[in-house]
Amino acid sequence: MDTSTYKSEVAAAFNSAAATYDRLGVEFFTPMGRRLVERAAPAAGARVLDVGCGRGACVFPAAERVGPEGRVVGIDVAEAMIEEATKEAALRDAAMVELRVMDGEHPDFAPHSFDVVLGSYSVIFLPDAPTALARYAPLLSPGGRLAFTSPVFSDDTFPFLPPVFTELIPRELLLDLPPQWQPEQLQQRFNSWLADPRDLTRTLERCGFQEVTVVDEPVTLVAESGLAWVDWSHTQGMRLLWNHLAPDKRQELRERLITSLDAMRDGDGPLTIETPVRYVTATVGN
Ligand SMILES: C[S@@+](CC[C@H](N)C(=O)[O-])C[C@H]1O[C@@H](n2cnc3c(N)ncnc32)[C@H](O)[C@@H]1O
Structure with a gap:
């Protein structure tokens, strides 16, 4: 699979998901x-x-912090995401927010345009993230900061999903995926540099960053039920997996996931899963 096909598939998946994302x-x-x-x-x-x-999961909290004298620019390759975020900015009357359709691998801004570059669960979708990150360093002002999140990966996880969920997916169902969408292939091709904090630190240093910190901390994921989780999974990166499964396997996976997720609930209570998230921060020199 070439890079532009992959990027188009990612953009199409998030365009379709945007209305309910x-x-x-x-x-x-x-x-x-x-x-x-x-x-x-x-x-x-x-x-x-x-x-x-x-x-705008980061855009709006950032806008609250920077206030009316600041500026928050959100970019996304999926037009429909930008449309939804633009509506939200208008509702909030957030004049410091600017939203643009742009490929994160080719940020088109002048040097020193920003004090902070963020990317939550998005760097993992960039086909050549280290090259993109190297392009972010000169966009930062001296002493500026990069901060992004990723799943806490192991080598055999589906790249866009926290391992806690991959473990619930029977491997034999994944064997049905086309070779280029097999988890190991995707993981090795795109995200292996994120798995080990030492590789990650070295990669960021090569990209022009210093003072790298890597902290794994759980986010408490809450869903009403296994069914609610499965419906939600179609609106995030896992949509790429659903899209590539044959209909019978898709149905089988759906049923098995609902059963195993419901078994994790406390009676009729919600599904609550402590989901490890990797928070990475780094700075550029003065
Ligand atoms: C899992 S979502 C995270 C969105 C948001 N940061 C959040 O935390 O809710 C991943 C986002 O990355 C975007 N994305 C994927 N590849 C991209 C690229 N090459 N350039 C810009 N955005 C990209 C997707 O369209 C999607 O909106």
């Missing part, structure tokens, strides 16, 4: 985005770039 009552991306912004701590008046901003 992060709006199905499952708590995950919003608390993670808020926590990432807390860690990045943009000051009042700061200029922030959010790469792969989606519907």
Whole structure:
């Protein structure tokens, strides 16, 4: 699979998901985005770039922090995500927010345009993330900060899903995926540099960053039921897996996931899963 085919598939998946993305009552991306912004701590008046901003899980918490004198630019390759985030910015009367359709691998901004670059669960979708990250360093002002999240990967996980969920997916169902969408292939091709904190640190240093920190911390994912989780999974990266399964396997996976997720609930209570998230921060030199 060439890079442009892959990118088009990712953009198409998120365009189809945008109308309900992060709006199905499952708590995950919003608390993670808020926590990432807390860690990045943009000051009042700061200029922030959010790469792969989606519907604004980081954009709006960042806008609250930078205030009316600041600027928050959200970019995303999926037009429909930008449309939804633009509506939200209008509702909130957030004049410091600017949203643009743009490929995160080719950010088109002048040097030193930003004090903080963010990317929550988005860097993992970039086919050549290290090259993209190297392009973010010169966009930052001296002493500026990069902050992003990713799943805490192991080598055999489906790249866009926290391992806690991959473990619930029977391997024999994944064997049905086309070779280029097999988890190991995707993981090795795109995200292996994120699995080990030492590789990650070395990669960021080669990209022009320093003072790298890697902290794994859980986000409490809450869904009403196994069914609610499965419906939600069609609106995030797992949509790429659903899209490539044959209809009978898709149905089988759906039923098996609902059963195993419901078994994790306490009676009729909600499904609550402590989901490890990797928070990475780094700075550029003065
Ligand atoms: C899992 S969502 C995360 C969205 C948002 N950051 C959040 O936390 O809710 C991943 C986002 O990355 C975007 N994305 C994927 N590849 C991209 C690329 N090459 N350039 C810009 N955005 C990209 C997707 O369209 C999607 O909105």
